[in-house]
Amino acid sequence: MTRGRGTLTALHLFQVWAAMTATVPTLGFALVLTGWGGGTGAALLVLALGAPLLVGLLALVGTSARTLVPLCGSVGGRLGWAALVFTLGTLGVLAGVAAYSGDVGLGSAGARVALTGVPYAVAAALLVPGRWWVRLGAVAVLAAGVGYGGFVGPAQAERHRQTAETARYREHAELLYLGAPPPGMRVADARVGAAYFTVAYRAVREGYDLSYAGLTVRPARSPAPRCPEPARKAVTCTVDAHGEMRTVERITGGVRAVTLTRRHGDTEVEISSQSVDEAGLRHVLDTLHPLSDTELEKLMREKAITQGY
Numbered sequence: 001m002t003r004g005r006g007t008l009t010a011l012h013l014f015q016v017w018a019a020m021t022a023t024v025p026t027l028g029f030a031l032v033l034t035g036w037g038g039g040t041g042a043a044l045l046v047l048a049l050g051a052p053l054l055v056g057l058l059a060l061v062g063t064s065a066r067t068l069v070p071l072c073g074s075v076g077g078r079l080g081w082a083a084l085v086f087t088l089g090t091l092g093v094l095a096g097v098a099a100y101s102g103d104v105g106l107g108s109a110g111a112r113v114a115l116t117g118v119p120y121a122v123a124a125a126l127l128v129p130g131r132w133w134v135r136l137g138a139v140a141v142l143a144a145g146v147g148y149g150g151f152v153g154p155a156q157a158e159r160h161r162q163t164a165e166t167a168r169y170r171e172h173a174e175l176l177y178l179g180a181p182p183p184g185m186r187v188a189d190a191r192v193g194a195a196y197f198t199v200a201y202r203a204v205r206e207g208y209d210l211s212y213a214g215l216t217v218r219p220a221r222s223p224a225p226r227c228p229e230p231a232r233k234a235v236t237c238t239v240d241a242h243g244e245m246r247t248v249e250r251i252t253g254g255v256r257a258v259t260l261t262r263r264h265g266d267t268e269v270e271i272s273s274q275s276v277d278e279a280g281l282r283h284v285l286d287t288l289h290p291l292s293d294t295e296l297e298k299l300m301r302e303k304a305i306t307q308g309y
């Protein structure tokens with residue numbers, strides 16, 4: 001007898017799962033299509049027609065559980081049972097949709113359709129009296145869903161986003177070079193483009209010190225930096241024996257804009273500033289190194305790096 005009731009319970013829950021798996025996605029697609037084409041009013045009309053039909057279908061499924069679930073022993077009881085299962089199950093489906101829209105992986109399209117009926121089967125299992133193992137199983141499935149949808153899934157999605165974002169930045173890894181900030185400064189932001197990498201250095205205490213230096217890394221244009229010809233007025237340009245180009249432009253008010261340019265492998269690196277002295281700029285160039293994963297992760301975490309064009 002016990003084995004027979006166990007079989008009847010399993011069949012009952014399977015019928016609930018199968019009925020909702022076959023019909024709820026159809027209602028969902030209909031809501032999306034009508035809402036897209038006819039607006040909110042049309043979607044609400046479809047919901048007003050579709051929801052009672054699904055409750056009626058659940059009530060029909062509950063007919064086979066008359067000896068298992070006391071609520072299903074009468075027509076009114078079956079309708080109440082069906083409405084409760086539909087409400088609880090739909091809340092579970094909506095939670096799954098919210099998790100999926102937050103990039104939580106729920107498998108293939110077929111797997112997602114199969115999962116649609118699970119919340120309804122769990123709700124039906126919680127309403128089976130006298131079968132503690134059925135309710136315990138339903139609670140375990142519910143706990144697993146909450147744990148995955150609320151914690152494990154979002155953590156995995158975040159790791160996948162970070163991996164994809166890192167890969168985008170690393171598409172032009174040959175340009176990703178970073179120098180240590182000049183004394184009293186920090187890396188404020190960076191931008192990665194298809195043919196350049198720029199870094200902005202700003203004062204640590206930005207509100208009190210407006211110091212700024214800009215680093216640019218790009219593919220080398222020529223074998224070695226060369227001063228432009230003809231020379232511009234108020235601009236002094238020299239190239240030393242090591243191939244470093246130094247450009248000083250005198251700006252109104254006695255301000256000097258200093259730019260140092262070097263070849264670094266297959267790239268040309270330029271650092272310029274109107275407020276940092278040459279020693280500070282050379283410190284950046286002398287400490288130039290490939291951007292490490294730790295440094296990239298820090299920039300991403302602080303939202304201090306962006307994709308350029």
